Amino acid sequence: MGQQVIPVEELIKxxxxxxxxxxxxxxxxxxxxxxxxxxxxxxxxxxxxVPEPYVEVTTKxxxxxxxxxxxxxHHKSCGQCGHIPGYSTSIFWLNRQFxxxxxxPSDQTSCTAWNxxxxxxxxxxxxxxxxxxxxxxxxxxxxxPLIHCGxxxxxxxxxxxxxxxxxxxxxxxxxxxxxxxxRLVFPEEIVHYSEWVYAIRDRIAERQVIDMSAIVASVxxxxxxxxxxxxxxxxxxxxxxxxxxxIVTGTLKALGIQIGEYSSWYDCCGFGFRHILVSRDFSRxxxxxxxxxxxxxxxxxxxxxxxDTGCVTTLDQSQFAGKAHGKKVxxxxxxxxxxxxxxxxxxxxxxxxxxxxxxxxxxxLEKLGIDPEEKWREFEDALEKLKRGEKHYLTWEDxxx
Amino acid sequence: MNVDINSMPLDLTGGxxxxxxxxxxxxxxxxxxxxxxFHDVLYGCYECGVCVAACPxxxxxxxxxxxxxxxVAREDVELVYILMNDSIWDCSQCFSCDRxxxxxxxGGLITLMREVAVRNGxxxxxxxxxxxxxxxxxxxxxxxxxxxxxxxxNAFPDWGHxxxxxxxxxxLWRRALPPETLHTVETGWSVSEKxxxxxxxxxxxxxxxxxxxxxxxxxxxxxQDVMEERLEDAGYDVTFDE
Numbered sequence: 001m002g003q004q005v006i007p008v009e010e011l012i013k014x015x016x017x018x019x020x021x022x023x024x025x026x027x028x029x030x031x032x033x034x035x036x037x038x039x040x041x042x043x044x045x046x047x048x049x050v051p052e053p054y055v056e057v058t059t060k061x062x063x064x065x066x067x068x069x070x071x072x073x074h075h076k077s078c079g080q081c082g083h084i085p086g087y088s089t090s091i092f093w094l095n096r097q098f099x100x101x102x103x104x105p106s107d108q109t110s111c112t113a114w115n116x117x118x119x120x121x122x123x124x125x126x127x128x129x130x131x132x133x134x135x136x137x138x139x140x141x142x143x144x145p146l147i148h149c150g151x152x153x154x155x156x157x158x159x160x161x162x163x164x165x166x167x168x169x170x171x172x173x174x175x176x177x178x179x180x181x182x183r184l185v186f187p188e189e190i191v192h193y194s195e196w197v198y199a200i201r202d203r204i205a206e207r208q209v210i211d212m213s214a215i216v217a218s219v220x221x222x223x224x225x226x227x228x229x230x231x232x233x234x235x236x237x238x239x240x241x242x243x244x245x246x247i248v249t250g251t252l253k254a255l256g257i258q259i260g261e262y263s264s265w266y267d268c269c270g271f272g273f274r275h276i277l278v279s280r281d282f283s284r285x286x287x288x289x290x291x292x293x294x295x296x297x298x299x300x301x302x303x304x305x306x307x308d309t310g311c312v313t314t315l316d317q318s319q320f321a322g323k324a325h326g327k328k329v330x331x332x333x334x335x336x337x338x339x340x341x342x343x344x345x346x347x348x349x350x351x352x353x354x355x356x357x358x359x360x361x362x363x364x365l366e367k368l369g370i371d372p373e374e375k376w377r378e379f380e381d382a383l384e385k386l387k388r389g390e391k392h393y394l395t396w397e398d399x400x401x
Numbered sequence: 402m403n404v405d406i407n408s409m410p411l412d413l414t415g416g417x418x419x420x421x422x423x424x425x426x427x428x429x430x431x432x433x434x435x436x437x438x439f440h441d442v443l444y445g446c447y448e449c450g451v452c453v454a455a456c457p458x459x460x461x462x463x464x465x466x467x468x469x470x471x472x473v474a475r476e477d478v479e480l481v482y483i484l485m486n487d488s489i490w491d492c493s494q495c496f497s498c499d500r501x502x503x504x505x506x507x508g509g510l511i512t513l514m515r516e517v518a519v520r521n522g523x524x525x526x527x528x529x530x531x532x533x534x535x536x537x538x539x540x541x542x543x544x545x546x547x548x549x550x551x552x553x554x555n556a557f558p559d560w561g562h563x564x565x566x567x568x569x570x571x572x573l574w575r576r577a578l579p580p581e582t583l584h585t586v587e588t589g590w591s592v593s594e595k596x597x598x599x600x601x602x603x604x605x606x607x608x609x610x611x612x613x614x615x616x617x618x619x620x621x622x623x624x625q626d627v628m629e630e631r632l633e634d635a636g637y638d639v640t641f642d643e
């Protein structure tokens with residue numbers, strides 16, 4: 001079947017209502033920063049400022065958001081680190097390529113929101129205390145938290161609302177932080193790593209060594225990125241007329257990748273939090289029937305690119321069962337960080353760690369002129385050294401050798 | 402006999418919860434309303450159905466975020482109790498329903514209802530979380546939700562044989578990761594002892610373990626043993642069973 005790309009941008013431009021405005025003055029939601037800085041003045045909390053250098057981007061209602069380039073404290077993601085570790089490895093690799101100062105901390109816990117949304121075995125005070133403990137740990141290093149997980153990103157914005165609007169929650173968190181010997185500190189901005197990738201997309205493109213212009217990618221924007229506390233997600237008039245988030249799509253366009261549009265872009269991936277762990281029949285069915293099959297029929301992309309742990313996992317892993325049922329599947333799934341790293345010449349197995357992914361991705365690599373067999377042999381050579389005890393771990397230097 | 406159907410509660414369960422006293426249902430409903438976040442998630446309902454149109458669970462289950470928002474807004478105590486047992490665990494918590502033109506967050510409302518269901522040890526909550534205990538154990542005791550060693554064929558048979566390959570090469574493949582914090586197998590990343598102790602103190606000071614006790618007494622006892630021992634080693638005299 002031939003490629004069918006829906007002309008979404010043209011449709012949006014032609015249907016845009018005359019009254020549509022993209023200005024902060026027209027924003028239907030409060031600017032939380034007004035309250036945050038007021039509470040700081042009143043001595044209720046401490047605001048962790050975005051360090052320089054930073055890039056300003058535009059959010060849903062035309063407000064500006066600061067994205068720090070470096071001096072970042074990497075708030076890692078459970079699912080990425082546990083099951084698809086090339087995702088976070090690629091984020092670190094990009095930082096190292098640009099020589100950015102960052103720290104990969106071990107005094108970080110999960111935001112615990114995956115469990116909270118799955119089982120509700122927690123409460124507002126506990127969730128807020130977990131968040132502030134992590135932010136205080138970041139502040140102690142003099143660096144700014146960069147959030148790897150879409151759910152952590154969304155949940156921390158929920159926590160922000162609760163801390164700013166409910167003094168009971170603030171009081172309890174203050175009591176806990178005093179017991180832990182930590183400060184009640186909250187960041188000026190909650191920043192997702194994909195916003196950082198978006199902010200440096202032109203720099204990535206400048207150092208691109210793999211031509212990706214033949215690639216068609218379908219984008220799945222993560223629900224907890226653009227639906228949960230919607231106002232500080234990135235929107236850009238040049239991308240979809242600012243009618244949907246520019247995240248991921250803006251990055252891929254900068255790399256010369258064609259966007260394969262599909263009608264169910266707003267649907268979730270099927271992750272479900274509880275469902276992906278103990279009720280996976282739902283996750284599998286939704287991912288295959290509402291996402292992958294629709295993409296296949298309407299855009300026939302070479303790859304699906306998304307920016308959250310759960311989305312990569314669900315969309316990738318669910319295709320195995322879909323194939324067994326004769327469904328139209330077979331599209332590899334990666335994160336924007338992996339695609340950006342690949343574009344800059346990162347090794348598909350030593351850095352992207354694609355062997356942790358499920359759906360066949362070798363045809364995608366071949367289309368980019370990368371020989372997956374040769375790259376796998378190089379990775380196996382590195383594994384042999386570990387097996388022989390010549391070294392205990394693969395180092396960053398090994399990854400670039 | 403004249404029957405006023407408007408005064409009859411909507412109950413499609415066949416009277417499954419008829420024996421539960423109204424006062425008990427009302428107590429749980431009031432607990433939902435007493436949450437400080439309640440007025441952040443429910444403002445009213447136009448019955449427009451935008452939330453249902455966007456909802457993934459509505460496509461695959463007999464589930465409606467609109468019905469839940471409506472029932473709570475109308476203070477229909479009987480229906481809320483039914484939904485709290487038979488419906489809320491189908492929600493995907495994706496928050497697609499946050500596009501509500503009235504500003505509601507049905508997903509957020511459901512989070513509050515789930516919390517009440519757990520805190521009160523409802524049987525339906527225990528059933529919904531059956532098999533989930535190992536995840537609660539992992540996140541509460543280690544500070545990371547999923548770990549590499551969970552990738553075992555018996556846990557993910559529907560993910561195909563690549564899970565076998567990962568399980569067979571787990572230690573080697575983890576050592577082949579350049580970031581030092583990712584060399585772990587039992588946690589997503591290395592978490593320092595001091596940080597874990599701080600997390601346990603948060604659980605202690607916020608009553609989260611009381612919720613675990615309501616939902617799974619066996620899991621509570623295992624977590625209690627692990628946490629109290631590590632806290633004692635760190636110099637804290639803390640008990641979770643007060």
